[in-house]
Amino acid sequence: MRNSKLCNMRYIRSMVLSDDWSTRHSVLANARRTAALINILTGTGDRQPQPEAVAEVLGEYGELEPIEISPDDVARMRAAALLLREVFAAGHVDAAAAALNRLLLKHTGPPRLTSHGGGTPWHPHLDSHDDAPWDEWFLASSCLALTVLLWDRQSPPGGVCASSSCQNVYVTQGQGPARRYCSRRCATRERVAAHRRGPGSTAGA
Numbered sequence: 001m002r003n004s005k006l007c008n009m010r011y012i013r014s015m016v017l018s019d020d021w022s023t024r025h026s027v028l029a030n031a032r033r034t035a036a037l038i039n040i041l042t043g044t045g046d047r048q049p050q051p052e053a054v055a056e057v058l059g060e061y062g063e064l065e066p067i068e069i070s071p072d073d074v075a076r077m078r079a080a081a082l083l084l085r086e087v088f089a090a091g092h093v094d095a096a097a098a099a100l101n102r103l104l105l106k107h108t109g110p111p112r113l114t115s116h117g118g119g120t121p122w123h124p125h126l127d128s129h130d131d132a133p134w135d136e137w138f139l140a141s142s143c144l145a146l147t148v149l150l151w152d153r154q155s156p157p158g159g160v161c162a163s164s165s166c167q168n169v170y171v172t173q174g175q176g177p178a179r180r181y182c183s184r185r186c187a188t189r190e191r192v193a194a195h196r197r198g199p200g201s202t203a204g205a
């Protein structure tokens with residue numbers, strides 16, 4: 001179970017340190033956390049990742065220690081990640097919206113506002129309460145962020161890496177040329193491979 005006291009401490013500490021709340025807790029930051037969690041949770045094939053690996057990603061996105069996640073939590077978060085992958089794999093805004101609508105209908109609660117006991121600005125949540133289990137929080141916060149991004153951009157909120165040796169998902173950066181790879185590393189590897197194959201084959205970033 002997530003710990004509301006820890007959650008409050010996290011936010012209070014970040015505000016006391018005058019951390020930029022709007023940057024750290026922006027919709028885009030939440031969507032990037034979703035992509036990072038999907039990649040750690042589903043990136044090991046049939047094997048489930050270690051709870052420590054999942055906790056490390058949560059830590060990178062602002063969750064304070066100690067982050068208590070059990071193997072059962074990870075199994076349920078992995079099931080949520082597989083559902084969320086469908087939004088990234090959709091490819092077109094209409095299909096991404098349909099995938100999100102399915103998740104919003106079956107897997108999230110009604111919108112509610114929380115300030116985490118006064119520790120944060122009021123903001124929307126789709127989980128049932130502030131101490132909801134990790135998987136419920138993950139699915140609900142992800143659906144909310146991806147829904148707002150799709151609304152704002154009228155395009156899919158992200159995609160799946162075009163490299164055949166990579167299954168990572170990524171969040172689209174906003175305006176600019178369409179992105180195809182999860183990372184510069186994948187883009188470079190594919191560009192080198194295309195170069196080796198000879199003229200006529202290309203791999204854009």
Ligand SMILES: [Zn+2]
Pocket residue numbers: 161162163166167168181182183186
């Ligand atoms: Zn990749």
